[in-house]
Amino acid sequence: MNTDEFEKKLKAHSESILSSFDFRLDIETEEFKMADKKKKFTGTLIIAAALLFTLTGTTFAAYKYLTAKEVADELDKPELAEYFTNDNYTAKTVTDGDYRAVLLGIASGRELNGLNLDTELQGGTYAVVAVEKADGTDMTQDDCSNICVSPLIEGFKPWQVNIATMHGGYTEKISDGIMYRIIECDDIGCFADRKLYIGVSDRTFISGSTYNFDEESGKISESPDYDGTNILFELKLEPELADKDKAEKYIKSLRNEGIVTDG
């Protein structure tokens, strides 16, 4: 049986089963009657009804992806989830090569400090990213291990200053075929007077083939010759987060570690 015949068979089955079985909910129950009565009241009950709608409406309008808060909850980072409750970030989506990446949220040290969260979260930068296959197939664990998500800082070579060298790490999970990853590393908020990025590439390590670096201007860009995924999300951190002294001290420490070798 070919696909068309099989689809026809299912259509016939659908018509047949829908007409043959009996199912009818009793929607004249007390609950429905109460709900109907409540709609006729004014004042505080209207507020309650509006709240109910808000909740249900949220369910209806739910986005395809989990929110940054939901990801943080799922990955057992309740304090980060608390920060993202502020809902202060609009997700950005970019499709490139075989993958589609969504930057769901970003938080840096000083913003988090203001919330009096656990010290574990203070002083770091966190980004929540979703990555899925552009063709709609599910992400596998192997796909995930090839994905590199890293903060990048204008003025520093991406292959020198990235998640690995900024003492970073990540946790991730696959849900509904989509990879959700939270990356964390040293705070990059002090560099807020420069262009900051979250790079998403399908290479395990960042190299000169995925991102270009202009030695003169320090500008980082996606390498147009790279035949794969090399996305750059430009971050918009509050300029007040910039701290030249702290930034200089940090780069000095990377030089001492032999990570930054020039510039």
Add this chain to the structure above:
Amino acid sequence: MYSDFEQRYRVCEKALFLTAVGYLQNTEDAKDCLQETALSAFKAYNKLKDKELFKTWITRIMINKCKDMLKKRRYTDELKDNINVFRDSFESDTEILDAVCRLNKELSVYITLRFYNDMTYEQTAKVLGQTVSTVKYRTKKALKALKKELDGGNDK
């Protein structure tokens, strides 16, 4: 307002039930899910501005309810072990429905929305919050899996 809601709800009630059965693999759970769905939808009905979107809207609510229920409990009983809602249906129909229930729930929903709810790819994409190309791809995948299931696990 109640009668308007009921009229629209009754048109898609059975299709919604079959979709819930496919998702939850259990007719009792599907019934509970539909009860919750109907109540939530009724409470929010007057806020649904474009009533023509009712079917997409309530299906979306129901799928979210199904997901919530799956998080809370998991059943492995097959359809035949549940209440005999389908006692008057042809055996061949219950066999197909059984096979739909045996599919991975992430796949069965493409079958139930397309065939029982008579939804287009565009409508399904709207309900599931996915792109049309994703829906097309996964529907194909689901059809293949269902065919395999009905063929007794053999590719033919």
